[in-house]
Amino acid sequence: MLEPHGDCGPHGAWFALMIFYILRRLLFLPLTLFGISLLIFLMIGFLGPYQRLATFINSPERLKGADVDKLVELYGLNDPLIIQYGRWLKNVLRGNLGWSYVGKEPVLSAILKRFPYTLELTLFAAIPIIFLGTSLGVLAALNHNKPLDHGLRIFAVVGWSFPDFVFGLFVLMIFYGTLGWFPPGNLSVWAEEIVKSPHFRNFTGMLTLDALLNGRFDVFLDALRHLAGPVLTLTYVEFAFLLRITRSSMLEVLRKEYVRTARAKGLDERVVIHKHAKRNALIPVATVSGQTVIGLLAGTVIVETIFNRTGLGSFIALASQQLDYASIMGGSLFFGLILVIGNLCVDLSYALIDPRVRLE
Amino acid sequence: MKEPVLLEVRNLKVYFRNDEGLELRAVDGVSFTVPPGKTVALVGESGCGKSVTALAILRLVEANGRIAGGEVLFEGKNLLALSEREMQRVRGKEIAIIFQEPSAALNPVYTVGEQIVEAILLHQSVSREKARALAEEMLHLVGIPEPRKRLNEYPHELSGGMKQRAMIAMALSCRPKLLIADEPTTSLDVTIQAQILELLRELQRQIGMAILLITHDLGIVADMADEVVVMYAGKVVERGTKYDIFKRCRHPYTLGLLRSVPRLDVDENALASIPGFVPDPLHFPEGCRFRGRCFLEDETCATEPPEVALGDGHVVYCHHAALSEVCHGER
Amino acid sequence: MREETRKALRRLFSNASGVLGVVLLGLFVIVALFAPLLAPPKPGRDPYFMPVVTWSADPLPPSREHPFGVAGKRDIFYGVVWGTRTAFRIGILVTLASTAIGLFVGSLAGYFGRILDEILMRVTDVFMAIPFLVAAMVLTTVLGTGLDKVMIALIVFSWMYPARLIRGNILQVKEEQFILAAKSLGVSDTLIILRHVLPNAIFPVLIQASMRMGSLVITAAALSFLGLGAPQGYADWGALLNYARNWMLGGYGATFKYWYMIAFPGGAMVLFVLAWNLLGDALRDAFDPRLRW
Numbered sequence: 008m009l010e011p012h013g014d015c016g017p018h019g020a021w022f023a024l025m026i027f028y029i030l031r032r033l034l035f036l037p038l039t040l041f042g043i044s045l046l047i048f049l050m051i052g053f054l055g056p057y058q059r060l061a062t063f064i065n066s067p068e069r070l071k072g073a074d075v076d077k078l079v080e081l082y083g084l085n086d087p088l089i090i091q092y093g094r095w096l097k098n099v100l101r102g103n104l105g106w107s108y109v110g111k112e113p114v115l116s117a118i119l120k121r122f123p124y125t126l127e128l129t130l131f132a133a134i135p136i137i138f139l140g141t142s143l144g145v146l147a148a149l150n151h152n153k154p155l156d157h158g159l160r161i162f163a164v165v166g167w168s169f170p171d172f173v174f175g176l177f178v179l180m181i182f183y184g185t186l187g188w189f190p191p192g193n194l195s196v197w198a199e200e201i202v203k204s205p206h207f208r209n210f211t212g213m214l215t216l217d218a219l220l221n222g223r224f225d226v227f228l229d230a231l232r233h234l235a236g237p238v239l240t241l242t243y244v245e246f247a248f249l250l251r252i253t254r255s256s257m258l259e260v261l262r263k264e265y266v267r268t269a270r271a272k273g274l275d276e277r278v279v280i281h282k283h284a285k286r287n288a289l290i291p292v293a294t295v296s297g298q299t300v301i302g303l304l305a306g307t308v309i310v311e312t313i314f315n316r317t318g319l320g321s322f323i324a325l326a327s328q329q330l331d332y333a334s335i336m337g338g339s340l341f342f343g344l345i346l347v348i349g350n351l352c353v354d355l356s357y358a359l360i361d362p363r364v365r366l367e
Numbered sequence: 368m369k370e371p372v373l374l375e376v377r378n379l380k381v382y383f384r385n386d387e388g389l390e391l392r393a394v395d396g397v398s399f400t401v402p403p404g405k406t407v408a409l410v411g412e413s414g415c416g417k418s419v420t421a422l423a424i425l426r427l428v429e430a431n432g433r434i435a436g437g438e439v440l441f442e443g444k445n446l447l448a449l450s451e452r453e454m455q456r457v458r459g460k461e462i463a464i465i466f467q468e469p470s471a472a473l474n475p476v477y478t479v480g481e482q483i484v485e486a487i488l489l490h491q492s493v494s495r496e497k498a499r500a501l502a503e504e505m506l507h508l509v510g511i512p513e514p515r516k517r518l519n520e521y522p523h524e525l526s527g528g529m530k531q532r533a534m535i536a537m538a539l540s541c542r543p544k545l546l547i548a549d550e551p552t553t554s555l556d557v558t559i560q561a562q563i564l565e566l567l568r569e570l571q572r573q574i575g576m577a578i579l580l581i582t583h584d585l586g587i588v589a590d591m592a593d594e595v596v597v598m599y600a601g602k603v604v605e606r607g608t609k610y611d612i613f614k615r616c617r618h619p620y621t622l623g624l625l626r627s628v629p630r631l632d633v634d635e636n637a638l639a640s641i642p643g644f645v646p647d648p649l650h651f652p653e654g655c656r657f658r659g660r661c662f663l664e665d666e667t668c669a670t671e672p673p674e675v676a677l678g679d680g681h682v683v684y685c686h687h688a689a690l691s692e693v694c695h696g697e698r
Numbered sequence: 699m700r701e702e703t704r705k706a707l708r709r710l711f712s713n714a715s716g717v718l719g720v721v722l723l724g725l726f727v728i729v730a731l732f733a734p735l736l737a738p739p740k741p742g743r744d745p746y747f748m749p750v751v752t753w754s755a756d757p758l759p760p761s762r763e764h765p766f767g768v769a770g771k772r773d774i775f776y777g778v779v780w781g782t783r784t785a786f787r788i789g790i791l792v793t794l795a796s797t798a799i800g801l802f803v804g805s806l807a808g809y810f811g812r813i814l815d816e817i818l819m820r821v822t823d824v825f826m827a828i829p830f831l832v833a834a835m836v837l838t839t840v841l842g843t844g845l846d847k848v849m850i851a852l853i854v855f856s857w858m859y860p861a862r863l864i865r866g867n868i869l870q871v872k873e874e875q876f877i878l879a880a881k882s883l884g885v886s887d888t889l890i891i892l893r894h895v896l897p898n899a900i901f902p903v904l905i906q907a908s909m910r911m912g913s914l915v916i917t918a919a920a921l922s923f924l925g926l927g928a929p930q931g932y933a934d935w936g937a938l939l940n941y942a943r944n945w946m947l948g949g950y951g952a953t954f955k956y957w958y959m960i961a962f963p964g965g966a967m968v969l970f971v972l973a974w975n976l977l978g979d980a981l982r983d984a985f986d987p988r989l990r991w
């Protein structure tokens with residue numbers, strides 16, 4: 008791990024250390040990805056050869072009329088697992104992840120089509136989570152051991168204890184079933200027609216962004232309305248962790264001597280808090296925020312399922328329910344990839360935020 | 368004739384509440400004065416309340432502590448009665464403070480320049496450019512080479528001694544009338560210690576400020592101080608001029624403190640330190656707090672010791688002030 | 699150490715939220731123990747399967763006969779009561795097994811260090827790279843439904859957390875004096891780990907286990923909720939909530955009348971997880987006041 012140092016001597020040494028650190032991380036990246044693929048393959052390896060056949064066939068036509076036994080032979084599904092793994096990996100590297108029954112298209116294109124929806128949901132949820140988590144965390148720290156602090160702690164620990172599917176069901180019941188505000192799904196039927204029409208151009212695959220780029224403000228609002236329920240759910244369930252981290256980081260910083268120095272200069276308490284304390288307290292919080300956002304991707308499995316949304320999370324849930332192994336393998340591999348790369352980016356960006364680690 | 372007084376601390380009390388909710392009387396009735404332009408040393412063992420006293424003067428004690436009584440008169444006005452806003456105008460401008468650990472005292476996410484400029488802009492109505500120029504001048508004054516370059520560096524890029532110089536530059540940037548230096552050299556190595564002390568003395572001469580020097584190093588006291596205040600367990604036990612304390616001290620604790628300093632000219636066996644341990648602030652003894660460790664102790668010590676004035680500002684708090692004079696023969 | 703422990707326990711029981719956690723857990727333990735009295739099973743049937751009580755698939759609101767209502771033809775009260783046992787079983791068994799594995803792997807990595815450490819840590823990286831729920835989903839689909847399969851999947855993907863904790867503790871303790879002293883006396887490595895390192899790491903591990911208990915039970919329930927965990931009709935809070943899902947999507951205006959389908963099993967889950975989280979928080983406050991939040 009990268010730890011900020013107090014005294015770290017001349018600049019050159021730091022620079023070298025950073026380069027070394029980045030290189031090390033980059034070196035381990037393919038190794039980790041390799042490990043993930045092996046792990047997933049081994050799990051699926053518990054299955055019989057016929058069930059695994061699906062992960063090799065790229066289109067259903069090729070199964071039509073074909074002799075399944077021959078295909079098993081053809082793909083060497085009775086060979087030793089190591090050899091099979093090699094073959095599968097080669098396929099994966101070529102972008103062939105098999106045929107998805109759930110998506111009725113090749114797994115890779117099914118994933119790539121759904122990922123933007125999930126990313127969109129994650130990004131939208133990240134905004135209130137980070138905002139509420141950090142600002143309420145600072146607020147709690149500034150009111151240390153006062154009623155407000157206790158209140159926020161209770162609010163947070165209850166949210167933290169709420170399984171996302173329980174809270175999601177409540178949100179669905181109240182905000183859709185009773186109030187009719189936040190409907191499930193990705194879009195209303197009318198909006199979906201617009202999005203599917205040839206005039207509507209897909210730039211990013213994210214509905215809100217595309218709607219704005221196409222100048223369809225009504226579609227944008229509709230997409231937002233559909234995002235609200237899942238975002239609300241993810242926010243309440245996930246912001247607590249950030250609140251805790253921010254609160255304890257802030258409490259720690261408030262005890263630091265440089266905060267006392269700032270006060271001793273004659274600075275106003277507001278300046279002391281917002282300029283001197285907060286900036287330091289939020290450095291570790293930034294990393295945790297990044298990790299939380301990456302962790303949200305996994306939360307989408309449940310939330311997308313409850314709110315009946317199309318996305319990578321509901322795709323993998325559906326694939327699991329229907330034992331669509333090609334989709335399961337491809338989906339989990341993709342999740343692993345995103346997670347590993349995301350975490351790497353978070354760790355590296357940490358170096359940019361903290362001047363003690365800053366590269367000139 | 369009454370001496371002029373810059374700072375007068377009268378019967379200051381600072382109480383903390385610990386995790387278990389118990390009251391901890393860290394500073395309990397401390398009084399002393401600091402004349403303008405002079406150096407007063409505040410000495411005592413670790414934990415006797417020196418830092419808390421210093422922070423209380425600036426009203427910066429931590430949230431779990433409170434100033435439970437007393438007065439802090441600075442140029443005649445009671446700082447404890449000021450509004451927070453008025454107090455902010457005193458901090459940094461009239462009274463500045465530097466701490467023991469320079470690495471911890473500078474904010475790691477701002478450059479040295481930003482932190483000094485901030486102090487200047489706060490108390491002087493100058494432009495940002497002028498403030499930068501002043502900051503550079505201050506860095507030059509405290510003996511930091513290449514001050515312009517250093518302004519743009521972060522604290523971690525400076526060595527410990529440099530950081531303390533930068534802290535001094537920041538503290539003195541608004542020419543305060545009083546500098547409180549809380550063990551400014553304890554965390555530095557010996558050669559740098561001497562340089563920093565020399566620097567403080569030099570700057571004191573140039574700026575004409577008074578220094579309240581907190582230390583437990585009697586060598587530094589002998590070197591720097593005009594007057595000395597000796598604290599023990601949250602109370603002042605004796606105060607007077609450097610000569611009073613080093614040559615005619617009357618409190619058994621002061622005596623013990625002086626004796627615990629190794630001296631080349633004295634026989635090994637005379638190198639006695641004080642028996643026993645510093646009492647836990649939760650369980651200070653009733654009456655004289657030095658009870659239990661004192662060689663002059665008797666029943667009278669169970670009551671609060673009287674203030675005994677010995678003339679010329681030499682004051683001792685002891686039931687046996689008359690007796691203890693005799694003990695000097697031993698030394 | 700003894701004195702420290704006693705002090706910490708006193709701190710634990712003077713902490714309101716810790717006491718609340720313990721009380722809540724106590725209630726759940728009572729419900730689990732007295733399940734056969736609270737919701738008597740039909741004789742001759744596996745009590746862990748909720749009996750079918752109606753013919754219609756429509757949910758029924760709470761009544762005298764079915765105090766929490768009926769969902770998916772099954773009595774919610776029965777499911778909540780017996781589901782308590784399921785939750786405890788999953789939580790405790792998975793925590794014990796994953797902690798045991800974690801202790802073993804973490805001790806190896808931390809104590810022998812160097813290459814073994816590097817390899818083991820990279821392996822934990824890989825296991826942690828796939829999101830917990832997704833990884834558990836993949837493994838349960840392969841292993842098939844059933845509570846035992848769920849537990850295996852959860853164990854396979856949760857031993858890394860205690861392993862890392864133990865490793866960190868060992869690295870820290872390793873530097874300390876008494877280990878060096880023991881080593882210079884020629885005490886064997888195994889003995890050092892057993893005598894010195896593990897006793898020191900026991901409280902952090904306990905605290906972490908209590909904090910993990912919540913997320914384990916949530917994940918197990920999530921699998922059941924998705925229809926991947928407990929088999930059809932098994933007394934499990936997640937499975938009960940699964941019945942509610944379709945009714946909540948069934949168009950607006952009418953769903954609030956099905957509130958009991960979420961409120962009872964959902965409430966039980968939230969309180970159960972909350973109890974463990976409160977306990978974990980309080981334990982940490984008590985044993986490591988520095989980390990107080």
Ligand SMILES: Nc1ncnc2c1ncn2[C@@H]1O[C@H](COP(=O)(O)OP(=O)(O)OP(=O)(O)O)[C@@H](O)[C@H]1O
Nearest residue numbers: 383393412413414415416417418419420429431648
């Ligand atoms: N925030 C606080 N809460 C509780 N107790 C405190 C707090 N700050 C200081 N104390 C207590 O007050 C007493 C005096 O502390 P202080 O820091 O003034 O000692 P000191 O004389 O400066 O010692 P040193 O030479 O080690 O710096 C100590 O017993 C300390 O434990």
Ligand SMILES: [Mg+2]
Nearest residue numbers: 417418419549
């Ligand atoms: Mg001090």
